[in-house]
Amino acid sequence: MKFRIQDISDSTLAFNFSNSIDEEVNKYINLLINSLDGNNLDLLSVYPTYNSLIITYNPLKTERIQVIELIEKLNKAERNYKKVEGQILNIPVNYGGKHGEDLEEISKILSMSEEQIIDIHSSKSYYVFMVGFSPGFPYLGGLDKRLECPRLSTPRVEVPAGSVAIADRQTGIYPFKSSGGWRIIGNTDLKLFDKENSNPSLINPGMRVKFTPL
């Protein structure tokens, strides 16, 4: 797959594979990341974004060109990324009421009943493009067009941990209490991030997430 090389800093490279959000591109990036296992370049960070592979290296130990050559080499190998299907994780959600403070307002904005919104939101699984914003926060793509509504004009100072929220064409879950501008439609009791675990985030890039109403 074609990519362009961007220097985010003097020690972080982005290998950018597309200008748009594309599940297949993201799956391909995850495959490249898996094939980086066992490389001998002593890389500090390797992670996916929507359409880039990000690598942080120590320029005192690793030459920039070595990182680029490694990715070029791995990119040449044929990879059947189209058939890769991630593990599906079920997230039980209490929708609406005190668990989803904004559901009532969204129902007014979208002229749709709360039940319809819950049905649409929980009817499909969502692909996890990347995890960030806060530890364990998944960026889920492909929210149904019918649920598209703008962010809050003033972000909340405190979004409760476990909040399931929507904004534009995205949906996500806040693992920690934090500030945030997405509209809250429900809450999950699942512990999304356990810092004591060797794999602390429950949700990882490449997985699929499905919400189940309680």
Added chain:
Amino acid sequence: MKILKVLNNPIFSTIQDAGRYGFENQGVPNSGAGDILSYRLGNHLLGNRDVPSVEIIHGNLEVEFYSECLISITGSDMTPKINSVPVKMWESIQIYESDILTFSTQKNGLRAYLSIKGGFKVKEIMKSSSTHSNFDVGGKKLTINDFLYWDPEIVNFQNKKLNICPDYYKFSQLEVSEKKLDVIKGPEYNNLSSTSKKKLLDSKFKISNRMGRTGVVLDGIKIEFSKNFTDIISDGTCKGVMQVPKDGKLYVLMEDSQRIGGYPRILSFTSQSLNYFSQLMPGDSLMFNLITIEEAHIKAKEMEDNFFRDNLSENLNMNEFILTHDNEKFTIKSDKNNNKIIIIDGKPIKLEF
């Protein structure tokens, strides 16, 4: 075992190491020492490798030691004193039981580092002891009556000092027009309007009050993009990157920042200049010096050679303090029992405090 107790509530002192790497795919920020150069030099003096140290932001830390040990103080000058007597920075310092170490407010920079031979023993979370300012993923912010622990090391008296150290005092005294920090172009640099591209390098920027370990907002000219530029899809970021949100201000991402961001990344500080930037305080001004990534890598290597190759020498003046009285200088030394000795006319006299 316990090595020290915190005697006050410092403004923002935390445990930091070289950072938490390898969990970016799970949304975990890197954290770690902001002025990584001073942090590393502090540990280099003690023969440590990237072990936990205390990062002191805005000064005002007081600690009492429980045992003899070897420490170092690097970074900004916060007038460190042991038992009320000023101590030198950038060299190893012998500590004795019951010594009280104090830092007052910063003079020439934001951050100082207190390191100890062997490192402070702090539980690792995700392979690092670094504290994150917002998320409970690492060490902690130090508060009164906190204890720090260590594994006792056989304290030999191999005291070291640095021949060359970063001159933050000199840097802080420079005129703004000379206070230029190296930057390289970011992925969206070419989307800047031609006016902004030019102004960016001719303008002064000021550190605002909105600053911390997550990021620093710079006050200055409004940054504009060329007319055909639209938003970017959220993509990778890292410390040192300067993003421009809708308000046209420069937001510098620091060590506790997220590794994904949705704003255009127009410049970034280099591995070398970021150390100096991390020492700037609200109200300080700076300018940018645009260099290429190749030059940035050469400068990073020069910095490494300069500070970490043959830069240590035997510190013969261990625990020596100069006391000035009536324009006369007296040297005060500590002996092994922490008695303070003053030498007058070649005769050592024990001092009572």
